[in-house]
Amino acid sequence: MTKPAHARHAAELRALVRVLLRWFGHNARNLPWRRTLDPYAIWVAEVMLQQTRVSTVQSYWERWMRELPDLPALARAHPRRLRKLWEGLGYYRRLDHLHSAARLILEQHAGRFPHTYDEILKLPGIGPYTAGAIASAAFNLPTPVVDGNVARVLSRFYSRPLTARSADSWALATRLVQIAARCMPVALLPLAEPGRPDTAPLCPPCSALNQALMELGATICLPHNPRCTDCPLRSRCLHARQGGADPGRATRRSPAEPRRLVACLVRSDGHWLLHQRGTGVNRGYWELPVFELPSDRPPSGHFPTDPESWFEFEPSPTQGPPTIVHHITRFRYHVEIRAARLKRPWPPGHWLTPRQLQNRPLSRLTTKILQQWTSTAGATAKHPEHDPAPHKRHASEGPTLLK
Structure with missing residues (x-):
């Protein structure tokens, strides 16, 4: 008996999630904030990563965590010290929001980082993407994240003109992360000690799904010259089946x-x-x-x-x-x-x-x-x-x- 279309689609989504989680467990970049479940450390990383390259953020994040290892240290720090730690990262309003949010958490939440998506979203400088990234990474909540990388992966996979702001992108990402929530944590093998896979840190499945989509877009499904032969989704991807023709984009970035x-x-x-x-x-x-x-x-x-x-x-x-x-x-x-x-x-x-x-x-x-x-x-x-x-x-x- 043939399965209904909706059942086939659900099965395809589950298969897609399994492939993404397996691929991420074996290919995750060794980034320092992936070794922690501390919401404060994850929050600082996510704010630094806003409109800034990963390679730039790594040294800033490591220095920040040495100087200001917890939320009370940030809340009580002098603004001049914070500006010096942030010097060179740009988009300095992010720092003002970070400091304001730390003080708010100290005063209104007794220093405990909010643990629901809606409460995180209320913090200064936090939008849906950052709130979803923190909630999934620190608390394994099934909250999606959609940036340019994620939208590009989904757009090519389904051969649809999706963007980071389109409702369809967020709806698809939501379905995927909800399925991931029922999976087991993912061992990040590239972060393990050499020869000791048992030391690999475990990544919550919701976060692993979100990061897998972002990682795929950042390292494989590139804006130009995508590495389709290395992609774990190539056998199912409509972009690859159609000979690499990109679906039309709903918007294009204006020149500087x-x-x-x-x-x-x-x-x-x-x-x-x-x-x-x-x-x-x-x-x-x-x-x-x-x-x-x-x-x-x-x-x-x-x-x-x-x-x-x-x-x-x-x-x-x-x-x-x-x-x-x-x-x-x-x-x-x-x-x-x-x-x-x-x-x-x-x-x-x-x-x-x-x-x-x-x-x-x-x-x-x-x-x-x-x-x-x-x-x-x-x-x-x-x-x-x-x-x-x-x-x-x-x-x-x-x-x-x-x-």
Whole structure:
């Protein structure tokens, strides 16, 4: 007797889940946060991974967990210390949300991380994807996650134009993780000690299913030139059966909008002129004087464009190191680096020594500029020094020197 269509579909889904869990157990990347079920550690990893490469996050996460091993340590940490730990990761608003959420958990949940999807979703900076990832990894809840990688795998497997935001993607992912919830934990063999498979950490099945879909999209089912011959789903995948023709995409990413910046390097008696951002994406971070040049496009809003600010500085007529490229959200900035002099006091500015620069959180752009300057023009070119020396300047005459 032939099975009804819905029964065949359910059986196919169960088979798909089994293949994914088996593949993940043998192919999971050795990532440090996969060795723990601590919701705090998983939460920190998931927030760091938002719009940031896995390879970048690993060292940041390991350092963070050494410095701030539990939620109370984060909640009570000074913002300056947190900014220094986060320096270079970008998207700094994530850090503000992380700190706010830790304080909220300490005050409203007695320091215990929320253990339901709905409660996790209420935390600052947490959306459906991150809430689902934490709930499944820390508590084995059947909560789906759908990002670009997951949507691409499902889109190709079913030959349907699915995206990370489409309801159909989330519905499919929900069915799969609900089936996985009835499976056994998955031993992550690549994380075991050499020759000792019994030491492999066990991954909750809901998390293993979610991570298998993400891992497959990140390592095998690539946006361009997918490695179909290595895919565990190739015998069932409609994309592979149809000769690798991608289903049409519902949306396409808009190209980055170009803008031009000028960064002014002002130095005096071995001190650098910087200011601390009070608003915007780099709030609380120290930054060189950077200005957005006028163009026929609306300003990005991330950097000052007030022409009056230019009257404070006298850039060198020759450009320093090669132009660098920097990205913030949808903008691609081409940054000219120029040595400069102060023509009159610049109230936001502070003079910092090299040691003070090391101890203060710097914006990612400022770090890139100083590294570029040091490795090229800064090593050989003569830098215009501002006079008088900062230790002789009164605060009313110009920027103050921070001690």
